[in-house]
Amino acid sequence: MLSSSAHSLRRLIAAAASLALAVGLAGAAPATAADRGSGDTQPLPGYTIENPPLAPLVVGGKPTVVRQGVHRHAGYIIEVPARWNGDLVMWAHGYRGQENVLTTETPGFGLRQRLLEQGYAWASSSYDRNGFNIRSGVLSTKDLADHFARVVKRPHRTYLTGVSMGGYVTARSLEQYPGYYDGALPMCGVLGDQTLLDFFLDYNLVAQALAGVPAYPTPADYLTNAVPRIQAALGLAGLTPTGPDTTNELGKQLRDITVNRSGGPRPGATAAFAVWKDFLFSISVTSGGDSPAERPGQLSTNLFTRYAPNSPVDVNATVRRVAPENLRQRLLPTLTEVPRIAGRPTAPVLSLHGLGDLFVPFSMEQTYAADVARHGRSRLLVQRAIRSTQHCEFTPAEAGAAWDDLVSWVRAGKRPAGDTVTDRAAVAAADYGCRFSDRAAYAAGVGTRRLYPAC
Numbered sequence: 065m066l067s068s069s070a071h072s073l074r075r076l077i078a079a080a081a082s083l084a085l086a087v088g089l090a091g092a093a094p095a096t097a098a099d100r101g102s103g104d105t106q107p108l109p110g111y112t113i114e115n116p117p118l119a120p121l122v123v124g125g126k127p128t129v130v131r132q133g134v135h136r137h138a139g140y141i142i143e144v145p146a147r148w149n150g151d152l153v154m155w156a157h158g159y160r161g162q163e164n165v166l167t168t169e170t171p172g173f174g175l176r177q178r179l180l181e182q183g184y185a186w187a188s189s190s191y192d193r194n195g196f197n198i199r200s201g202v203l204s205t206k207d208l209a210d211h212f213a214r215v216v217k218r219p220h221r222t223y224l225t226g227v228s229m230g231g232y233v234t235a236r237s238l239e240q241y242p243g244y245y246d247g248a249l250p251m252c253g254v255l256g257d258q259t260l261l262d263f264f265l266d267y268n269l270v271a272q273a274l275a276g277v278p279a280y281p282t283p284a285d286y287l288t289n290a291v292p293r294i295q296a297a298l299g300l301a302g303l304t305p306t307g308p309d310t311t312n313e314l315g316k317q318l319r320d321i322t323v324n325r326s327g328g329p330r331p332g333a334t335a336a337f338a339v340w341k342d343f344l345f346s347i348s349v350t351s352g353g354d355s356p357a358e359r360p361g362q363l364s365t366n367l368f369t370r371y372a373p374n375s376p377v378d379v380n381a382t383v384r385r386v387a388p389e390n391l392r393q394r395l396l397p398t399l400t401e402v403p404r405i406a407g408r409p410t411a412p413v414l415s416l417h418g419l420g421d422l423f424v425p426f427s428m429e430q431t432y433a434a435d436v437a438r439h440g441r442s443r444l445l446v447q448r449a450i451r452s453t454q455h456c457e458f459t460p461a462e463a464g465a466a467w468d469d470l471v472s473w474v475r476a477g478k479r480p481a482g483d484t485v486t487d488r489a490a491v492a493a494a495d496y497g498c499r500f501s502d503r504a505a506y507a508a509g510v511g512t513r514r515l516y517p518a519c
């Protein structure tokens with residue numbers, strides 16, 4: 065249901081689990097065919113692993129050491145620079161769909177190069193399962209970090225960063241293993257846990273109520289029958305981010321409700337709705353088995369949701385109300401496939417989020433901030449808004465600055481600057497998100513940056 069990046073949905077990588085590419089790390093055993101982890105070295109039944117050879121980078125005139133293999137049913141990559149500073153960075157990837165091929169990836173947004181040049185080692189797991197399976201991500205990432213300590217050396221500090229579902233893995237990992245990780249950088253993360261599923265449900269149920277086209281549970285022909293009728297009734301069919309506003313008063317009500325449910329009025333919100341309006345219909349159509357990882361929508365609900373604005377249609381009175389199909393799984397505090405995030409970080413967290421992202425909306429940051437504040441841990445959280453609209457649309461400058469500031473925070477104890485995310489007036493200000501957005505990306509017209517006024 066979720067991806068690690070809409071602008072970079074994960075490609076399937078060709079080749080089998082590979083041998084390590086280099087040897088010679090001081091104090092570590094050579095990377096050989098036998099270097100495949102001390103745990104189970106085969107994928108789980110039904111899965112295959114694709115982990116093609118990764119060429120080392122040359123840093124400071126010397127090649128890095130790359131180790132690849134299989135550990136506890138998951139493929140992995142480990143890369144260590146010749147002048148390692150003793151710290152490790154774990155990379156948590158995003159949603160892979162329901163495919164039966166497990167794949168690895170390198171840190172994005174230029175972070176691989178940046179980390180290695182700064183002396184950090186990094187490691188990334190494919191996880192032992194696909195699907196919207198946060199439990200698998202949390203456990204596989206921790207298993208790989210422990211494996212690194214055995215085959216390389218125990219690091220002085222261990223950081224955790226990732227995108228989208230990987231941000232979910234990151235936030236839950238801090239709570240699952242308190243004290244294990246020293247700092248975290250979730251980007252475009254599902255920090256509001258199951259409330260993301262509620263947002264997807266909201267959009268479809270509200271649109272159906274406004275258009276007078278009941279279609280829940282979604283039928284097989286939802287996208288080809290019901291959705292076109294909904295779009296026509298609301299004036300959505302011809303709506304584009306830069307074109308004229310084709311919505312009628314019902315379509316405007318859906319847009320305003322969606323803006324409120326995704327973080328409130330904020331720069332770029334109108335254009336963002338036009339970018340995401342069709343996708344949010346398609347995300348409601350799910351397939352797969354009965355587990356939450358295969359069909360996460362079974363956890364969603366709108367029983368207690370109040371929608372605003374509530375006119376011209378009284379949506380709160382007319383919208384279909386849906387209880388969670390799997391209430392027990394939604395309420396369990398344990399590490400389930402789609403677990404709760406309590407809001408109890410145990411290390412500094414610096415997060416990045418795009419203002420116009422409606423795949424994993426900005427409201428995820430607000431939910432997490434409120435949860436963290438409720439537990440008296442706001443001192444451990446810094447959040448930054450980026451003026452972009454695609455999912456995980458960050459530049460190397462934005463991600464790199466966040467990483468550098470997180471490291472300074474962990475090492476020197478100086479909390480970096482951030483944006484307030486829970487003050488509705490501040491979020492609605494015309495210049496909100498300007499402080500940490502890449503001005504050069506706007507000047508160059510990169511991605512969706514020009515959907516926002518210049519800062």
